[in-house]
Amino acid sequence: MSNQAIKKLTLYSLVLMIFTSVFGFANIPRAFFLMGYAAVPWYILGALAFFIPYAFMLAEYGAAFKQEKGGIFSWMQRSVGAKYAFIGTFMWYASYLVWQVSVSSSIWIPLSNAIFGEDRTSQLTFMGLNSTQVIGILGIIWINLVTFISSRGMSSIKKVTSVGGFAVALLNVALLVGGLLVLFFNGGRLAEPITHLAHSLSASPNPKYQSRLSILSFFTYALFAYGGIEAVGGLVDQTEKAEKTFPKGVAISAIIISIGYSLGIFMIGIFINWQNILSLPSVNTANVTYIIMNNLGYELAKGLGISQATALIIGAWIARFAGLAMFLALTGAFFTLIYSPLKQLIEGTPAALWPKSWTVIKNDMPVHAMIVQSLVVSLLILLVSFGGENASAFFNKLVTMTNVAMTIPYMFLSIAFPFFKKKASIYRPFEIYTTYTWALITSIIVTVTIGLANIFSIIEPALTNNNLIDSLLTGGGPILFALVAYFLYTSYENKIRNKKIKH
Template identity: 60%
Template sequence: MESTEQKQKKMTLIALVLMIFTSVFGFTNIPRAFYLMGYGAIPWYILSAITFFIPYAFMMAEYGAAFKNERGGIYSWMEKSVGAKYAFIGTFMWYASYVIWMVNISSTIWVPFSNAIFGSDKTATWSLLGLNSTQVLGILGICWILVVTLTASKGLEKITKVTSVGGTAVALLNIVLLIGAVAVLIGNGGHLAQPIVSSAAFTQSPNPDYQSGISVLAFLVFALFAYGGIEAVGGLVDQTEKAEVTFPKGVTVAAIIIAIGYAVGIFLCGIFTNWKEVLAVKGVHMGNVAYVVMQNLGYQIGQSFGCSQATSLTIGAWTARYAGLSMFLALSGAFFTLCYAPLKQLVEGTPKELWPGKMAEIKDGMPKNAMWVQCIFVVAFIALVSFGGDAASKFFNILIKMTNVAMTVPYMFLSAAFIAFKKKTEIKKPFEVFKSYKWTCIATVVVTFTIGFANFFTIIEPAVHGNLKDTIWMIIGPVFFTIIALLIYGSYEKKSKKELQ
């Protein structure tokens, strides 16, 4: 009787809000936003919550409720709404974004590792057998993906327990940031390290790379990326108490809390971090800025309470060590899960005939053959980017921009398919937020336009400033995988036609 009651227990509003918060809120988005735009990032994060996060989460909730019994995840959603070809390209792009994520993390995971060991980012000084730091990070990244693939392909899923430990430690980082910043503010008698001279502080960036209109508009993709992970929300509808009322309220409350959380977090960074003195220093980049900011927080806590220079530096180093260890554990756990989970959904959700040879074969609950093909792609991408001859700062910027674009493009496929989904009366829709066709169209246009607008300016921004290489790199990832998706599906269509003849 007790187990039956537990099964029937559904999530309350508070539980739902917490679930959405932990799925979406990312600590590193805060220092990165402050690094790129200073206080000027705050309005963009609020705008993204209104034009993207809230309506998109409602769309995912409607999909999730309608297709709760489908195993194929987002492939089933799009296939039943639009068609198989559209669904495959969209799902393959979604999967491809995780491949780009793995390329990124394979090389950038050594930044938190360095912070955990040394108390600061030393990766820019690493060299081996005449190779520069970028190339060393590339080699380490290649070794990392090989080890993870070898381990995960054996079905050793227990390693993902690291995720919960790292996740808890990262969650505590937000509390450290809040308490630490308030302590510094009190210790400094209410003075901000990054002064607010006028309202222009919230519209203009202290970063010289973000002075033009195009650069500022390109920042929008970082704000969208900060709200990533809301696809998981779609599966929570049927687990929510009085979903019709609770779910829209939960998403709205969570969105407000997350948007305020980001806004407050960015403002807190300005309490103890002077942009020119701390972030304009050589060697600071998007890959290590979170640890630089946390190290500075520890140092400023010491300084504001009268500690000696040596003691303040020690506090800073240990704060950076904690941040580094937390992020290393969280990223390691996430990596072991994501090296097989998206691939498994892609292989299991789509027709087996799509995949050549034994690619679709599942052994010990793992798509082993597909995992090794994936590994080869990741190794090739890491080698291409890390041996391209750029400095470490450029290397990290390319990887992060490739990830942001690649991970937000699939959102357009899902949002664009929403009108077709709503038009199909044969699809049972037990949960609806957008009850009229007018609001469905408005939501679809606003969300799809926001994502497209942000990605367009992100992609063209480097080229406008004479850096065509970065623009090409951001296009390469999504285009490369779209071509692969079209080739795979084209081959499948030819096979199907032959079988019918």
């Protein structure tokens, strides 16, 4: 058998790769915490209006530009133009800066659960600093440590990623099997009862998600749960009989993932009563996963007739396992994302855009650019963590900022898609959207879906709680990054026009 034949993905392996790229366990408890059972319809809508059509778009891009080194920059440059491509790519990269800020601060929650069996980050104090400020300092230490180690070109971190991925897979199994066992032990009774199906699927038990606008803003979380499909586009040429296998694989994956999310949300309702467990002020979007897994262990032990004292210990150990799994997964992801988006930005775009030292690759890493990146992330962590808010509000804000920042760049690729389809000079060996009209309609649906979800998420704090600062932070970040990208590229164009650099 040839190497080429060995590398070809079957339908099963393609579905598995898409699933592992997209499905995130933490999205399930976070969705239940924010919306209860009412999260389910939004996740289904996200799959139909965003995940499936967008994945097919990326598949066509990936097949047409499979030889291009610049990734999504090359896709948009060839389809629309260089400035548009740079702004979209820069915003995509900037979203990972926000992700680094969020994870640098929130990664201590799974570590705390791994060590203590519960989240103790809100109790952290040091030399007069409150918990949020201490977490911010730990985040700064973390980002600089990871940058230092990654700049040495360490490949062993892949082992951490694979171990973390396996542990998170076990969490999904534990939730499914554990939920069914608790349902059996409780004689089919749900901890979060469904008295009226239509009401349960539309009304959130969370007091912060009662208005129409706040419910609509949740859609951003549902879209974010389907993030990671950028990796799908690069799999087309590696797929066996791609013209048939790939669309089938994407469709099957989307069905499995959307059902998986919906089923997971339902499973939590089997052993968690929202008012009794999740209404406490100490619960937030960052620690809710471990609180829910702790409760699963406790309810399982009670169902088996184990004493309450022992059940509490079992719950704490389940939370420890969840914490360790999430910590390993986040660590592996962090070591990859500390350099890969930055490397693609610098290698894919014109070299003259950047200082010469940034373009130097050492140990297969853009070391100087990584150091600058760590300084920027450290500054952002410092600004957010010393902003005077309590830990719960701090983490909730970071998660919301990440969701908006990471979904807006998707719009650039979906807007560029009709331009990509209209250019006859681009060879497209793989096509799902066989007519321009169909491609345009799909592009509009995907773009409007992402745009409206983000608009609702951005304006909701200002209109619902008169919290203008949160709205400005959530929407202002992506706007700021877009402006920075625009001025960077305009400056580059002016230099070329004035012949200060060579073409």
